[in-house]
Amino acid sequence: MEDRQQAMFRVEALANRLYNSPNAEDRTQAEHSLMQISNAPECIPQCQYVLEHSQVPYAQLVMANALRKLVTQNWNNSTAQQRLDMRTWVLSYLASSGPKVAPFIVSSLVQLLCRITKMGWFEDPCHQKITDEVGQFLHASSKHCVIGLGILTQLVSEMNLPAPGRSLTQHRKTASSFRDLALLQIFEVALTTLRSIQAGSLAQAGGAAGAAADDSPKLQELALQLALLSLSYDFIGTTLDEASEELGTIQVPSSWRALMEEGGTMELFFEIYCTTTPPQSSMALECLVQLASLRRSLFSSETQRGLFLNRLLTGVFNVLQTQAGLRQHENYHELCRLLARIKANYQLGELVVADAYDEWIQLVAAFTVDSFQHWQWASNSVYYLLSLWSRLVSSIPYLKGDASSNLEKYVPQVTRAFILSRIECIRSALASPDANDDPLGDEEQLTEQLESLPSLCRFQLTQASEYIVGLFDPVATLYATLLVLPEAERHGADSHTRMSQCEAELAWLVYTVGAILGSHLSPSSSPETQQLIDGELAGRVFQLAVLTDSQLGATERMAHRTNQQLELAMLYFFGQFRKVYIGDQATSSSKVYQYLSERLMLGDHLAVLTLLLSKISGHLKYRHACAELTSKALALFSELASGYASGKLLLKLDMVHQILRSHTAAEFPFLDLPSNGRQRTSFLAMLARLLFSESEQPASFAQFMEPVRESLDKLWQAAQQAADVFGSDAMKSLLIGTLRDLRGICSSCNNRRTYTLFFEFLYPTYFPLLREAAAGWYQTPAVTTPLLKLMAEVVYNKAQRLTFDSSSPNGILLFRETSALLCVFGSRALTHEPPPSGDLYEHKYKGIGIALLTLQRALSGNYVNFGVFALYGDKALDDVLSIAIQLCLYMQLGEMLSFPKLAKTYFTLIEILMRNHTATMVKLDTIVLAHIATTLTEGLKSHDVSISSQCAAAIENFAVYHFTHAPEGERTEAGRMLSAHLAKEPALFQGLLSTLLQTIVFEECANQWSLSRPLLPLILINQDFFNQWQEQLIAQQAGTPERQAKLASAFQKLMADVQCNLESKNRDKITTNLTLFRHEAKALF
Structure with a gap:
C-alpha cells in the first residue's frame, strides 16, 4: 500500500509539472516519464489506484488516459474476464465518484467504457446490456443523469466510427448489431428525456429524480446531441460525410417506422426550437434536417409520407411566419439547410400537393429575398438557398398534374435579388477593404454560387437577361467614359474609385453571363431564341474585352485588383463560351455567331479565337506580375490547344505560328519569373503539343527548338569559360529556364517519332552541358530539381515512346548518359550538408528522390539490355547502382518515411533491384543488406497500400x-x-x-x-x-x-x-x- 501511495505522489508531481510548469523542457521530461506508465500493462492497477485515491484532477486525467490506451493496445493480450472486470470497475467508479470528479476525467473514462463495450460486443452478453445498466444512471440524481446521457452519446459515436486495429468488416458487423439491438432504445431515451424536460417534469417518465433546474439545459443539450447522433448513424455502412450536403437519404431501419410516423416526434423538435436558444435550438433544427432526409420506403404508405411532409412544411411555415429564433445565426443557418434538404429528398410533385405548399413557397421566397437583401447576415447560408431554388427549377420539366408550383411568380424575384445582392456586396467590400465578404475574392464560394445561378436565370431567360443587360449597360457605358477621360481627370481619386467600382460590378456580371452560357451541354441543347439571348449577352462581354485592350486608361490600371478581377472574369467567360460555342459540336451557323457577326464582326470560330488568343497573349506579355491571371490564361490556352477542333483552328492563326517561332522570355516576360517555373514548363509543353498535332517533320521541329538551341549554346560557351561565368546569376536563371523548357517539350513527345526528334536534338551535343550543370550547381536545389526532373522525363518510357531501331544503340547510350549524370550528382550530394536553417526536404531529400526516380524509370523502361554492360566491361550500370545504394544509406529511415513521395520512390526502386538485379544486391555488404531489410520491414507496416x-x-x-x-x-x-x-x-x-x-x-x-x-x-x-x-x-x-x-x-x-x-x-x-x-x-x- 505504501509503495502505491508513493507512486501516486510521484504521478501527482509529474502531472502538476506537465500541466503547470512554465518551463517547456520540464514539461517534456514530465510527459516522457508519464508515457512510460501508459506503455506498461502492469501499471493498470496503479492507474486505478490513483483514480480512486488521488485528489489531484490532472493526475487522475493522466491515469484515465493511460488506462484507455493500455486497455486498447493490450486487448489481445488480456482475457475476456479481465476485460469484463475492467468494465465493471469503470461503471462502479462512474456511479460512485463520477459526480464528484472533474468532467474531463469522466469524459476519459466514458471513452474507455465505450471502447471496451465496442471491442467486446460479441465476447459476452453483458456488453450488449449496456443500455440497461446506463438506465440506472438516468433514474438517479441529475448529475448521474448527465453522466448516463454522456455514456450513451459517446457509445453511439464510438460505434459509428471504425476502431484502430479493427477491419472494416469487423466494424460493420459490430455497428450493425448495435443498430439492431440498442440504437432505437437509445433514441427513445433521448426523446423521453426531451419530453420530460419540455414538460418540466424530469422526475417523471424515466428522468433523474429531483433534477436541479440548473442541470436542465445541460441535460437537454446532451439529449439533443444523443438524438442527433442516433439519426446521423451510419445505418447501412455507406460512410456518408456529414460535411457534404449531398447526403442523400437517412436509412433508418423499419423498426423505427412507428416512431417516425408518430406526429409527436417531429412536433417535439419544433417545440424545442421555438422555446430554446442556441445551441439547443440549432441542434433541434439539425435533428429536423435528418428527419427531412428519411428514406421513402420507411413509411408504411404514400399517405403516411404525405402526412409527414405536411407536418414538416407546417412547422417550417410557422417558423418563417413568426420569425422565431431567426435572429440567431446558428438557427438561421440550420433553417437554410433544412429548406435545402426538404427539396433534396422530396420531389416537386410531392411538395405542390401538400396542404401548406402555397403558403410555404410564398414565405420561403420572401425569406430568400430578404436573406439576399441582408447578405451581411446570411453570407454563409446563401449556398443552401441557391441550392433549394436551383433544385426546384430543375424539377419543373418533370412536374405532372394540374397543381401549380407558382415558381414562375417567385423565381424571377429570387434571381434579381441574388444578382443585386452580390453587386451590393461588392460595393460594400470596396468601401471597406478589410471586409471578408467580397464575392470575387473567395473562388470556392464564387464557384458554388455560379453552379446554381444558371438554372435560375434560364428558367425565364428573357426576363433574367433583360435584368442583367439593364445592370450591365449603364456600368459598361460609364466605364468606357471614364477610360477616355483626360489623363489628369483619369488619375483623380474620384475617377479611380468609380472605375474600381465599375470593374468589380462588371466582373460579377461577366461571371454571371459566363455561367449562363456554360450551362448547356451543347449549342443544340438551346433553342434559337435562347441562342439569340446568349449572343446578346456574349456580345456585350466581347465588346468589353475589346474596350479593355484598346484603351490606354485600362492598360494603366493593370496593377489594380479590381481590374485583375475583371480580367479573371473575362477568362472565365471565354472558357465557358469555348465549351459550348467553339469546338467539335459547335457550328458557325449558330444564332450566337449571327448576332456576333452583325454587332462585332465576329462571324465565325476563327474570329472569336483570334480575339481570345489576343487576350491570352496580352496577359502573358504584359500582365505577368499577376500570377493568378497568368495561371488562368495559360489554363485557357491549354484547353483551346487540347481540344481536337479548337486545336486545329488555332493552327490556322498566324499569331499561333508566331508564338511557335518565338517563345522566349523576351516575348513573354512571365517566363523569367522564378515563381512561374511550373507555368513555364506547362507553356512549352502546350506549344510542343500544338506543334506535333500539326507536323512531326524535322524542319518544323528544328525551327521550334531554335530559341532553346540558342540558350543551350550560350550556356555551353559559359561552361567552357571560368567557373564564375557559368556560376553567375544570369547563367543560373538562363539554365533553370532552359531546363524547364526542355522538360515541357519532352513531356509532349508521346510517340516514337516525336521522342526521337527530341533525343537527336539533345544527344550527343548537350548531355555534357547537363553533366557540367550537375557538377557546378549540385548544392543549389533551384537548379538540380529541374535538371533531375528533365532527366527523369527523358528516360521515362511512357506510351512506349522509347522504341529505337534494332540496329540503334540509342537505348544503351541514353542509359550511359543517365548513369554519368546521376553519378556526378550523387557523389557530390553525399558530401553536401544542407544548411542548418534550410528546408530539409528541399535541400537534401528532394534531389535524391528525383535521382532515384530517374534510375527507377531507366531500369524499368525495357529499352536497355543490361547484360551488355558486364559483357563488354562497361561500368555504367555498376557505378550508378553503387551511387544509388549509397544515397539510400545516406537517408535517415525516419526522415525518409516522413516524406511519402520519397518513400514511394525508394521502395519502388528497391523492388526493381530485388526483382531484376538480385545478384547485385546479394553482393552488397551484410550491414547494407540488413539495413535494406530493416527499411522493408518498416515499409510493410505502412498504411499506404502501394x-x-x-x-x-x-x-x-x-x-x-x-x-x-x-x-x-x-x-x-x-x-x-x-x-x-x-x-x-x-x-x-x-x-x-x-x-x-x-x-x-x-x-x-x-x-x-x-x-x-x-x-x-x-x-x-x-x-x-x-x-x-x-x-x-x-x-x-x-x-x-x-x-x-x-x-x-x-x-x-x-x-x-x-x-x-x-x-x-x-x-x-x-x-x-x-x-x-x-x-x-x-x-x-
Missing part, C-alpha cells in the same frame, strides 16, 4: 532468390554470398517474417494477396522460427482455452496441403489458405 505492396514484392524476390540458391552452398558465388550474410546476420529473414505475420494476423490488410506472396518462401527458409512464432502466439491465449484451440486450428489450416517448394500451384494454395486463416484469426482478435 508502399506495403512494393515491399512485399521486394521481400518475395529476395526470399525466392535465397531459397533457390542457398542449397548450392560453396559451389556457386551466390550460394557463398548468402551463406556469408546469414553467418553474420542469422535473423536477416526472421524479422521480415515476424513483421509479415504480425501484419497478417493483427492488422487490416487491403492488399492481402500482395502480402501472401512472400509468405511461403519466408516460411520455407525459416521453418523453425515460424513454428516458434505460432507456438508463442498460441501460448499467449492460455487464459482462454477455447480461443487457444481455435487459433491452433487456424494455423493448421494455413499450412494444410502446402508442400516444400515454390511451384505456382503450391504458392496459390497458401494464398487460398491465407484467406481462411485471416478470417478465423480476425474473429479471435
